[in-house]
Amino acid sequence: MSENGLLTVAGLSKLFPVKKRTYSLRVRNFIHAVDGLSFSVERGEVFGLVGESGCGKTTTGKLIVKLLDPTAGAVLLGGENTASIRRGKPLRAFRRRVQMIFQDPYESLNPRFTVFDTVAEPLVVQNRHSVAERERAVAEILVAVGLAPPETFMFRFPHELSGGQRQRVSIARAMVIHPDFVAADEPTSMLDVSIRAGIMELLLGLRADLGVSYLYITHDLAVARYMCNRIGVMYLGKIVELGPAEEVVQNSLHPYTQALIASVPVPDPTYHRQPGEIKGDVAAPIDPPARCRFYPRCPRGDKQCEEVSHPPLDELQPGHFVACYKASAQSRG
Amino acid sequence: MTDRTPAQYAITPLWKMRLRLLARTSRQNWSLFWESRIGPVGLLIIGLFLLAMVAHPILISTVWEPRVYDPVMGFDRALIGRHPAPPSWSHPLGTDPIGRDVLSQLMWSARSAFALGVTAAVISVVIGTLIGAVCAYFGGVVDVVFMRLADLVMLFPFIALLMVLRSVLPLTLIRLALILGALSGLGGITIVLKSQALTVKVKPYIEAARVAGGGSWHIIRRHIIPNIMPLTFLYMMFNVTAAIFTEAVLSFFGFLDIRMSWGVMINTAQQAGYLGAFGHYWWLWAPAGAAITLLCFAFYLVGRGLDAVVNPRLRRR
Numbered sequence: 001m002s003e004n005g006l007l008t009v010a011g012l013s014k015l016f017p018v019k020k021r022t023y024s025l026r027v028r029n030f031i032h033a034v035d036g037l038s039f040s041v042e043r044g045e046v047f048g049l050v051g052e053s054g055c056g057k058t059t060t061g062k063l064i065v066k067l068l069d070p071t072a073g074a075v076l077l078g079g080e081n082t083a084s085i086r087r088g089k090p091l092r093a094f095r096r097r098v099q100m101i102f103q104d105p106y107e108s109l110n111p112r113f114t115v116f117d118t119v120a121e122p123l124v125v126q127n128r129h130s131v132a133e134r135e136r137a138v139a140e141i142l143v144a145v146g147l148a149p150p151e152t153f154m155f156r157f158p159h160e161l162s163g164g165q166r167q168r169v170s171i172a173r174a175m176v177i178h179p180d181f182v183a184a185d186e187p188t189s190m191l192d193v194s195i196r197a198g199i200m201e202l203l204l205g206l207r208a209d210l211g212v213s214y215l216y217i218t219h220d221l222a223v224a225r226y227m228c229n230r231i232g233v234m235y236l237g238k239i240v241e242l243g244p245a246e247e248v249v250q251n252s253l254h255p256y257t258q259a260l261i262a263s264v265p266v267p268d269p270t271y272h273r274q275p276g277e278i279k280g281d282v283a284a285p286i287d288p289p290a291r292c293r294f295y296p297r298c299p300r301g302d303k304q305c306e307e308v309s310h311p312p313l314d315e316l317q318p319g320h321f322v323a324c325y326k327a328s329a330q331s332r333g
Numbered sequence: 334m335t336d337r338t339p340a341q342y343a344i345t346p347l348w349k350m351r352l353r354l355l356a357r358t359s360r361q362n363w364s365l366f367w368e369s370r371i372g373p374v375g376l377l378i379i380g381l382f383l384l385a386m387v388a389h390p391i392l393i394s395t396v397w398e399p400r401v402y403d404p405v406m407g408f409d410r411a412l413i414g415r416h417p418a419p420p421s422w423s424h425p426l427g428t429d430p431i432g433r434d435v436l437s438q439l440m441w442s443a444r445s446a447f448a449l450g451v452t453a454a455v456i457s458v459v460i461g462t463l464i465g466a467v468c469a470y471f472g473g474v475v476d477v478v479f480m481r482l483a484d485l486v487m488l489f490p491f492i493a494l495l496m497v498l499r500s501v502l503p504l505t506l507i508r509l510a511l512i513l514g515a516l517s518g519l520g521g522i523t524i525v526l527k528s529q530a531l532t533v534k535v536k537p538y539i540e541a542a543r544v545a546g547g548g549s550w551h552i553i554r555r556h557i558i559p560n561i562m563p564l565t566f567l568y569m570m571f572n573v574t575a576a577i578f579t580e581a582v583l584s585f586f587g588f589l590d591i592r593m594s595w596g597v598m599i600n601t602a603q604q605a606g607y608l609g610a611f612g613h614y615w616w617l618w619a620p621a622g623a624a625i626t627l628l629c630f631a632f633y634l635v636g637r638g639l640d641a642v643v644n645p646r647l648r649r650r
Contacts, residue, residue, distance in 0.1 A: 067544065091546070092546045095544065095545065095546035096546070098544075100541070102537045102540070107538065108536075108541050109541075110538040121547065122546060125542075125545055125546040131347060135347065155350050155353075170541070174544075
């Protein structure tokens with residue numbers, strides 16, 4: 001993994017305690033939401049995190065934007081560890097560089113705020129602009145996200161906007177202070193299919209115009225393939241496969257990625273799906289055993305996989321990392 | 334981006350737009366309030382009481398001779414020996430056992446009822462909103478302390494407390510308002526508003542505000558409190574009712590050091606032994622009782638009307 005990335009995640013873990021009673025002091029069990037995650041995002045790159053619900057994608061996003069504090073590991077922004085940033089001025093400076101776009105455009109806008117209030121909020125709390133400058137900045141970013149003319153949108157309330165327009169407002173809020181890095185948490189998953197492409201095009205266009213990098217979180221491989229330069233596939237808090245987007249989709253090496261791709265619907269009514277290779281259900285990540293996370297569902301797993309710890313991410317092909325003993329053995333042998 | 338100049342964007346100044354928006358939302362809310370039917374009725378009754386309150390000093394300075402009609406010190410010598418006198422042209426609601434005009438007392442007491450009710454309600458709601466929002470946002474020890482305190486206050490025998498307090502310092506109207514406000518603010522209202530604040534706290538727009546760089550106070554002030562405000566107003570209305578009612582009960586038992594109020598009027602009748610002969614001397618207790626009931630009822634109706642505005646589930650679509 002490259003050292004000169006804009007954002008580097010090194011061994012990032014987040015454990016959530018599972019409390020049995022409200023006032024119990026000792027915590028015995030932990031949910032391993034994110035477990036030893038490492039990747040880096042280059043300047044101007046779109047890095048995709050793909051995985052099913054509950055695999056820790058969103059937690060990773062929140063750890064990066066410091067909505068949560070990691071249990072272990074570090075997030076480095078331009079080589080600087082963000083864990084030391086706690087409050088006050090350094091935190092505000094960090095917020096200027098790192099922003100987030102939220103999944104639900106219906107809940108992520110305050111219903112009592114006009115579009116102007118919402119989009120200007122980062123400028124207000126950063127306290128760096130006069131009122132006139134704020135108005136101009138908001139008008140400009142509204143035009144940039146496709147809400148033009150801005151004066152017709154500025155003083156509307158969220159309930160007067162469509163889902164797509166709301167998500168554009170939410171994007172404008174993230175972009176108005178020109179951040180270097182934006183964590184986009186499934187920005188299109190709540191939207192109508194017909195307007196998804198528009199939002200994705202907008203995000204790619206803003207990357208070109210503003211030079212922003214994205215962490216693009218999604219459960220949809222097709223979306224990730226379209227949006228991202230590189231993809232990391234997550235399963236129960238671990239990255240199981242990481243590589244260039246086309247490479248991961250066309251030449252997947254991990255059995256989980258292969259199963260994900262095999263499950264993509266085929267637009268042919270006469271097509272008969274092969275019975276799925278993977279068995280069972282996603283396990284709850286509460287104190288998982290040390291072995292490979294995917295072992296209970298893996299069609300290839302054997303005695304070796306059960307006994308040794310979770311496989312490391314091996315670079316099997318240039319830039320293509322896979323965490324699977326069987327895949328490693330295959331490529332070597 | 335386009336090359337339009339800022340002047341072209343700022344067609345109307347910001348404050349003008351805000352005023353216009355405020356006017357529009359108030360119009361919408363008013364029409365919802367109007368459609369609730371019971372809300373405007375409550376407002377009308379409150380208006381009548383306000384009218385009585387304003388009319389009293391005017392009547393005293395014009396047609397009512399203060400020596401006769403003063404609510405506390407007045408005495409009608411023309412009817413000496415016949416007090417309490419039944420309603421007549423000079424005293425539309427009769428006189429009380431010590432010769433004071435009942436209508437004058439009734440109108441004068443509206444002022445203290447409003448002062449007490451509104452003060453107590455505002456204090457309780459301000460305390461409840463702040464503590465509820467802070468508890469919901471910070472959680473932890475702060476939350477535990479204030480919630481257990483709320484449990485304690487709700488179970489506290491506060492009439493006993495007031496009696497003990499009275500032995501130390503006289504319970505004037507303003508002191509009673511402060512005590513009632515603080516007690517109900519720390520009690521049930523805090524719990525209700527905290528639970529409402531909790532539902533606001535978990536919304537993604539709170540996280541978005543944090544990512545934008547907003548600190549705790551920014552989020553509490555700009556996001557949480559405005560979103561629990563509607564409920565706050567609702568509870569304010571119900572609290573006015575509770576405060577007026579409590580004052581009447583306490584005055585009736587003579588626990589308070591208030592010279593004149595609706596409760597005191599009934600207490601005066603009771604002290605002089607006129608409550609026993611039920612139905613005779615009705616003008617000594619019925620007008621005051623009706624005034625208490627009617628004003629409490631009016632605030633309750635306004636509260637119900639506001640409920641229709643703030644609670645989308647009650648709206649007819």
